[in-house]
Amino acid sequence: MMTTTKKMIVPVIGLAVLAITGCGSSEEEASEASPSPSEMQVADGHCMDVDAAHRDDPDSVGYTAASVMHCWDSTMDATMTDAALRAAPLMSEEWAAQQTQPERNAIQGQFSAAAKHEAYSVPEVSRTGGDVDQNVDYDKVARGFTIEWEWQGRDGETVPGGSAQIMVYMEMHSGKWEVVGHHTTTVQEEDR
Amino acid sequence: MSMAGKAAKFGIKAALLKLFGPILAFFGVALLLLAFMLFLLINAGLSGGAEQAESESQRVETAGNSCSITSEEGEGGDAEGKSTSVPAEYAEDVKKASEEAGIPEQIIAAQIQQESQWDPTAGSHAGAQGIAQFMPATWATYGEGGDIHDGHDGIAALGRYMKDLKGQVSEQAGDDSDELIRLTLAAYNAGPGAVHQHDGVPPYDETRHYVETITGNGQTKFSEDCSPKGSATAWDGDLGDGEWTNPCPGCQFTSGYGPRNVPGLPAWAQNHVGVDLATPGAGNSNGTDIIAPTDMTVVGFLADDGCVMTRQKEGPGFFFAFCHMNSNEVEDGQELKRGDIIGVEGNTAGGGGGGVATHLHLEIYDPESPDPPMPYNDHNIDPEPILKEKGAWPE
Numbered sequence: 001m002m003t004t005t006k007k008m009i010v011p012v013i014g015l016a017v018l019a020i021t022g023c024g025s026s027e028e029e030a031s032e033a034s035p036s037p038s039e040m041q042v043a044d045g046h047c048m049d050v051d052a053a054h055r056d057d058p059d060s061v062g063y064t065a066a067s068v069m070h071c072w073d074s075t076m077d078a079t080m081t082d083a084a085l086r087a088a089p090l091m092s093e094e095w096a097a098q099q100t101q102p103e104r105n106a107i108q109g110q111f112s113a114a115a116k117h118e119a120y121s122v123p124e125v126s127r128t129g130g131d132v133d134q135n136v137d138y139d140k141v142a143r144g145f146t147i148e149w150e151w152q153g154r155d156g157e158t159v160p161g162g163s164a165q166i167m168v169y170m171e172m173h174s175g176k177w178e179v180v181g182h183h184t185t186t187v188q189e190e191d192r
Numbered sequence: 193m194s195m196a197g198k199a200a201k202f203g204i205k206a207a208l209l210k211l212f213g214p215i216l217a218f219f220g221v222a223l224l225l226l227a228f229m230l231f232l233l234i235n236a237g238l239s240g241g242a243e244q245a246e247s248e249s250q251r252v253e254t255a256g257n258s259c260s261i262t263s264e265e266g267e268g269g270d271a272e273g274k275s276t277s278v279p280a281e282y283a284e285d286v287k288k289a290s291e292e293a294g295i296p297e298q299i300i301a302a303q304i305q306q307e308s309q310w311d312p313t314a315g316s317h318a319g320a321q322g323i324a325q326f327m328p329a330t331w332a333t334y335g336e337g338g339d340i341h342d343g344h345d346g347i348a349a350l351g352r353y354m355k356d357l358k359g360q361v362s363e364q365a366g367d368d369s370d371e372l373i374r375l376t377l378a379a380y381n382a383g384p385g386a387v388h389q390h391d392g393v394p395p396y397d398e399t400r401h402y403v404e405t406i407t408g409n410g411q412t413k414f415s416e417d418c419s420p421k422g423s424a425t426a427w428d429g430d431l432g433d434g435e436w437t438n439p440c441p442g443c444q445f446t447s448g449y450g451p452r453n454v455p456g457l458p459a460w461a462q463n464h465v466g467v468d469l470a471t472p473g474a475g476n477s478n479g480t481d482i483i484a485p486t487d488m489t490v491v492g493f494l495a496d497d498g499c500v501m502t503r504q505k506e507g508p509g510f511f512f513a514f515c516h517m518n519s520n521e522v523e524d525g526q527e528l529k530r531g532d533i534i535g536v537e538g539n540t541a542g543g544g545g546g547g548v549a550t551h552l553h554l555e556i557y558d559p560e561s562p563d564p565p566m567p568y569n570d571h572n573i574d575p576e577p578i579l580k581e582k583g584a585w586p587e
Contacts, residue, residue, distance in 0.1 A: 078318040080398045102382035106402035108325050112314035132447050
């Protein structure tokens with residue numbers, strides 16, 4: 001199946017996943033005390049779930065990976081790469097092993113501004129126009145995605161985010177598409 | 193002549209003198225005043241020219257290392273917010289840190305923007321603090337007893353730290369000063385050990401992004417009047433005088449330049465050596481007119497992909513390729529003026545229409561490129577920072 005997914009808003013999907021998995025109101029009611037950091041869910045569970053990807057559809061796999069890789073929690077993530085590591089289940093073993101955290105966050109200023117509101121990023125993913133998509137072979141494709149995000153503070157405030165374009169390279173092995181490479185081609189941060 | 197004649201002649205002279213004397217005197221004084229004013233004007237002009245020449249000399253001189261940056265109280269920030277200014281209170285600190293580290297001022301400024309957005313109270317989940325986001329252990333070495341939350345102390349420490357890192361990666365950079373800046377920034381983000389391990393910028397997406405963002409912002413946000421610095425483009429020469437025109441009016445930037453030579457990427461992964469600009473909503477229909485961004489000469493065509501190749505007439509003599517056009521209105525050898533129509537944005541690729549969504553794929557090649565240039569000929573340079581610097585980037 002080679003469907004084209006256009007501009008889906010991740011939080012909606014995240015909420016849908018929450019509803020399906022039952023991770024919703026009952027848990028909130030069960031515990032009124034603030035959870036400890038180890039108990040906290042990244043972005044309070046609003047990030048897209050890697051299991052939501054249809055592994056027989058490279059568009060879905062690429063879309064999900066792009067979304068997960070840009071869903072950060074300023075209260076939990078030290079670098080941008082933390083999110084890439086969460087997308088590792090969609091990657092080949094070799095590519096997952098390549099995901100190395102640098103010592104510092106490349107968009108630290110943005111994370112710090114977000115941290116003041118205990119914010120998490122809310123990514124919106126769409127397909128990149130132009131000729132970036134390539135069907136190289138029956139088991140090799142490249143897909144371009146454009147991601148725009150803003151930060152949602154847990155205090156209700158929003159913080160400006162940015163946008164990025166990434167290329168996601170995928171191969172099919174044993175009937176499943178997996179990410180064998182990704183490459184951020186451009187990142188722009190909104191002026192504050 | 194008789195006395196009477198002489199007296200008569202004298203009388204006439206006296207009468208004439210009485211009549212025209214004041215007029216002559218008036219014109220004489222006026223002439224003197226005019227000459228004096230002319231002298232003042234010339235003197236002022238020469239003086240002003242000398243000041244301007246001196247100012248230009250200073251700008252050119254500093255451009256060799258640091259370029260000029262703009263503070264919020266200075267010139268340069270435009271009303272549309274295209275450029276980011278250094279907060280006035282930190283302008284002198286940035287200058288001193290630049291001198292300490294031997295790193296261009298606009299790089300230091302872009303780095304602080306990236307690290308904390310100039311917020312001296314910034315903190316991070318990982319424990320980094322202050323305007324330059326120092327970890328406490330690093331601050332203990334480079335802070336020199338200052339206050340980590342004091343912006344002035346933080347920028348000074350950044351200068352010392354960058355100087356140290358620069359020294360640690362200088363061997364990897366060799367004689368390439370741009371590479372030295374790239375590696376120093378990579379060392380700041382990933383650690384000097386990672387730079388040593390990979391003998392260059394580590395193949396971490398995040399680190400590569402950090403380096404490209406700092407060098408790119410250093411050029412486009414903090415020094416729009418300067419030549420490219422760092423590695424925002426492989427072209428490190430003069431871009432020539434004057435502004436260019438947006439080659440794809442009304443278009444949006446949809447895809448950037450980037451050789452995909454990232455270690456670990458599969459060999460089949462494509463290489464995109466141009467920028468894509470597209471009319472929003474054009475789909476597979478004809479888009480907008482494609483415009484010559486500067487004066488250029490048509491040097492070739494690549495019909496299968498709807499490309500027109502040109503060469504810039506003035507320095508530095510870049511080559512261009514305008515691709516995927518559905519039609520063109522130029523002939524080989526035709527000289528184009530800035531603003532002339534080259535063709536129509538389209539989706540011609542692989543010998544036909546419909547191969548791609550409608551957009552302009554724009555490539556720029558260095559002046560040493562074969563003539564005519566062909567796409568992906570290893571002489572490509574990133575068009576984005578060049579178009580930005582020349583004021584021709586889509587809004």
